[in-house]
Amino acid sequence: MVYSISPAGEWLPAALGGGGYITGLLQHPADGRVLYARCDVAGVFRSRDGGESWETLxxxxxxxxxxxxxxxxxxxxxxxxxxxxxxxxxxxxxxxxxxxxxxxxxxxxxxxxxxxxxxxxxxxxxxxxxxxxxxxxxxxxxxxxxxxxxxxxxxxxxxxxxxxxxxxxxxxxxxxxxxxxxxxxxxxxxxxxxxxxxxxxxxxxxxxxxxxxxxxxxxxxxxxxxxxxxxxxxxxxxxxxxxxxxxxxxxxxxxxxxxxxxxxxxxxxxxxxGAGLLKGEQRYGTIVQDSHIPQRWYTAPDLRPQMKDIPPVPLYISEDGAEHWKLLHIHKDADLSGFPAYMDSFNGGSRASAAGWAISKIIVDRFTPGRLYLCNWYGVAYSGDGGLTWQAGEFRGLETTCMEAAAADKQQPGKFCVTMADHSPKVTEDGGLSFRNLPGLPGYSGSSAAVISAADPGLYLYGLIGHTRNACIAAYREGGGQARAVLTLGSGLFVQALREDGNQPGTYYAYVDGSISAGAGIYRSRDGGASWERTAFRPPAHVETLPHQKRWIEAELLSVVVYQVKNACGSNQLMDMNPHKAGQLLAGEATEGIWQSSNSGDNWDFIGEGLPFQRGGPASVLSTVAYSPSRPGTIYAGFISEGLWRSNDYGQSWHKLFPAAEGRLFNVSAFSAGRGEYGEDLLILASEPMVRTSTESELAWSRDGGATWDRWEHASLGAVRWKGIALDCEGRQVLAVTCGNGAFRGTISR
The missing domain is CATH 2.120.10.30 (TolB, C-terminal domain)
Structure with a gap:
């Protein structure tokens, strides 16, 4: 049987574009429809239609x-x-x-x-x-x-x-x-x-x-x-x-x-x-003259959500050469169109407040009088009437999407759930061609792990991240209105992974990072996620946090921003359920080992002997664990630097599976295993580039359980920071998510 990723080995952009804080804008000097935007995590983007849609460069x-x-x-x-x-x-x-x-x-x-x-x-x-x-x-x-x-x-x-x-x-x-x-x-x-x-x-x-x-x-x-x-x-x-x-x-x-x-x-x-500008201390980073009306100037203070008494879109105009200023307009939601619906939930229900949050640049169209552009935390917006109303084109191709993980539905082909650092989860039912939002909760601005229930159709459980580094597990049922918190966690805790036991309906597990004394560990729910209890999982006594070297791993090695712990470190990969045996699960700790329980978390055995934890330096840390969907007793373990390892005897012994070349580094930052033909696993793994390991972006896949490997050519995307990969329930559709570079979809043909 021959496999390929169609068409011709190419993966295509999904409907979730890349992006982050859009910090700069340029207009082409000869073609007014062409714009360029720069981003703090996702590189450079181009629009060929005056800001309606964007592509990465x-x-x-x-x-x-x-x-x-x-x-x-x-x-x-x-x-x-x-x-x-x-x-x-x-x-x-x-x-x-x-x-x-x-x-x-x-x-x-x-x-x-x-x-x-x-x-x-x-x-x-x-x-x-x-x-x-x-x-x-x-x-x-x-x-x-x-x-x-x-x-x-x-x-x-x-x-x-x-x-x-x-x-x-x-x-x-x-x-x-x-x-x-x-x-x-x-x-x-x-x-x-x-x-x-x-x-x-x-x-x-x-x-x-x-x-x-x-x-x-x-x-x-x-x-x-x-x-x-x-x-x-x-x-x-x-x-x-x-x-x-x-x-x-x-x-x-x-x-x-x-x-x-x-x-x-x-x-x-x-x-x-500054005559006429806001009183008190405000931060200003942009000032621009109108080339069509030279006595007219524009500026905007840097509005942030916690600031009070600042207009929703704080765009100021001077008509006398920047001698005196006034607020251009008191914007309301009716003045805005084409802004994504998710902007409402994080700004007190006001889309206008979101549109004015953290304006970084204002530019005046050099070809069309009255046409302005601004960029901010969310994307790029444009105005055709001098700033009175604004449009955003839904930020197509350019969004604030530093993604954490992708999870597949076990029952419905082409259905995936995606989590991300600055939004509640999104769901696709067509392999990534379109997405819809799952509801968030007040006080939470991002999402981490997620699971789509197979035993209870329409139920989602997902981790949410709070403004004060708090977290919770939220439950949402299709058609049920609002989400609700079913497990509230304290400051510094984080839902690293969520899994459903496919052999015990109504049983779920959660891996919680953070201080162990504050509650980090493995949790279990036996009633469909309604209530949770902490299992007996305890790492060695010297381990005080999960992960053990938490600050270094999250802020130095994996995070997109060095000082923001748990900002797109990747999640949902350090715990797994055995599809072949009820109550058997794995839990991995980045530097200390892997543990397995065969009785639903009541007892745990160490099975990490022989794995390359911190081999050759601190960057060799565990990033993913998974059971084989095809072969009972087979377990996979992925490492930053040291690649993918496999055990064929429930963790009693291990050998390196990829890469085979001696000394070649590979960061397994995303991994997925699906059922292949003739009892072999279909494996896909990705490596995100890291300064600490001197590695480049790479994606490889194997159709025969790791005996041979092919690589996906993706040079056009640059240095992609892969964070999660999921195969659908049929093993045919694939969704890969990244930190800042967007989501990508592929089809496995046979």
Whole structure:
């Protein structure tokens, strides 16, 4: 029997697009319908229809941090030439690269690695730090989060570091009307406030694994395209610069907590330009002039959900050259169309509040008067009437979807449930062609593990993640209205996995991460999920948290954001039920072993002897455990770094199954096993790229239980962070989910 993934080995995008916080927008210099968006976790996107729909542009990228884009630029001389700056920090080391595209973003190649960037860091939502000289197409300038400012004089092919100090650059801009004039603004240590993270005893720099880089922001000027520099001013932090087309000496700046400032002498002195803006401290990162009506300017403070007394869409307009400001409009839900329904549930029922949350950029369409664009936490929206009403096209292809896991229905072909860091679960019944939302609960903003009941059709159990790092197990029945919490967990706990015992109707198990003394462990429900009790599972006495090295594994190794524990680490893979025997289940711990119970969790035996826990370093950790659906006694165990292992005797002995090459690393970040032909398992496993393991994105599958393997070519997707893979009940339809890159669907043909 011959298997293949159709058509021609290609997997197709599902209806859940990739995305994250959309931090920047560019418009094509010659084609107004073409827009580009940058994202903190998912790379660069392109729209060919004025923002109605989006496609990813990540071909040629090899490392996960290549998708964490802090800045990008397009050459107005040669619009097919583009640049992107990407990077992250791990273990107090900043990584970064500049990539170039010579074909409009269709493919990219690395041109500079001298600067570190922080695409998902505290300056991600500010101005562009790479720019092409408007008078000289071969001159490009880029300022890093680390590493200083660099100049290229051959259209980005080679780079040299300038004489500027290695400060934290917030914006780099050539003057549009003055040849050779290049500005570079920096951001102070004090203005790295992140209202979504608690710095605790370490302070904000410790949390970011950074060192001091400047007590004050600065603005530098070069009059010779970066060969020499003058310090113009020291004090405010410069997040974005905008040049007044009516006066070459007049500049406007968004100065973060310093507000909006103006200069009438080329940037040497600055005055407040905030008359009419919101009172009190507000963070500003964007300021833009209307090219059609030069006396008109736009700005917006950075609204977050916990902030009070701020308009729902805090878009401000000035009609007198940024001397005085007023709120453009008090937006209501009726002023918005094409915004996804899920935005209501996380913002007090107001879609307008969600549309204005964390606005990072405003741009004015250079071709069409009255047409504006903005991007924020959710995606890109556009207005055709000067900002009075807004449309979003449902963010097709570009969503806030850092996915955690995929679970298949055991009864219905093509039906899957997907969980994700910033949303309640979504369900597809057509293999990923369309999705619908499962209801969330007040106080919970994300989802982790999920199970679709086979014994009780229409019942879903899923883990929800709270705003205060609390969690619960929610139950929802189709047609039943609201979800309800059936197990409420305290702060720091997390539902890692959910399973149903297919041989004991009404019996479910939950794997809960966190502090063991606070309740982490394996839970059991014998009444259809209505009530839960903790089983006898207890790891060794020295293990105080699940996982044992919780902070390092979740914040350093697996998480998409280094300081946000459990942000898209992947879930639903460290527990499994034996389909061949009632009451038999597995539980894995990342660094300490695997345990098995044969009596519904009342007793547990260690079966992890011989597995490569932390072999050769701390990155070799367990990521998935699974029973064979075809062969009783066969168990699989997947590891970061060390690949896939198998036992044929219920865990008494183990051998490595993939990869066979000695010393080759493979991160099993997602795994699924289905029934194949002739009693062999159909296996699919994926490797997400990681800085700590120097690995690239890879996906492999075996039609014969691991005897031979094929690989899926997916270079067009870039460095995909695979988090979950599920085969449907027939073993024919596959759904794969990622952190930021969207979901993908495939069909197994035989």
């Amino acid at each position: 990540n071909r040629g990228l090899t490392q996960a941090y290549h998708h964490q884009v802090q800045s990008f630029a397009i050459s107005r001389h040669h619009p097919e030439v583009m640049f992107r700056c990407c990077g992250e920090v791990r273990s107090r080391t900043f990584y970064g690269a500049v990539h170039k595209s010579a074909d409009g973003g269709n493919s990219w190649y690395e041109v500079c690695s001298g600067m570190g960037f922080y695409g998902n860091g505290p300056t991600r939502m500010y101005g562009e730090v790479i720019a092409v000289d408007p008078f000289h197409p071969r001159i490009v300038a880029a300022g890093g989060y680390t590493g200083g400012l660099w100049i290229s004089r051959d259209e980005g092919e080679s780079w040299e570091q300038s004489s500027l100090p290695e400060e934290r650059f917030g914006c780099v801009a050539f003057h549009p009307d003055q040849p050779g004039m290049l500005y570079a603004g920096t951001i102070s240590d004090e203005e790295l406030n992140m209202d979504y993270a608690d710095p605790g005893e370490y302070g904000i720099l410790g949390l970011l694994q950074d060192r001091p880089r400047g007590k004050a922001g600065k603005l530098y000027l070069s009059c010779d395209s970066g060969q020499s520099w003058d310090l113009l001013v020291e004090g405010p932090s410069f997040a974005e610069l905008s040049f007044d087309s009516r006066d070459p000496q007049r500049l406007l700046a968004a100065c973060i907590w310093g507000g909006i400032k103006s200069s009438s002498d080329g940037g040497r002195t600055w005055q407040s330009a």
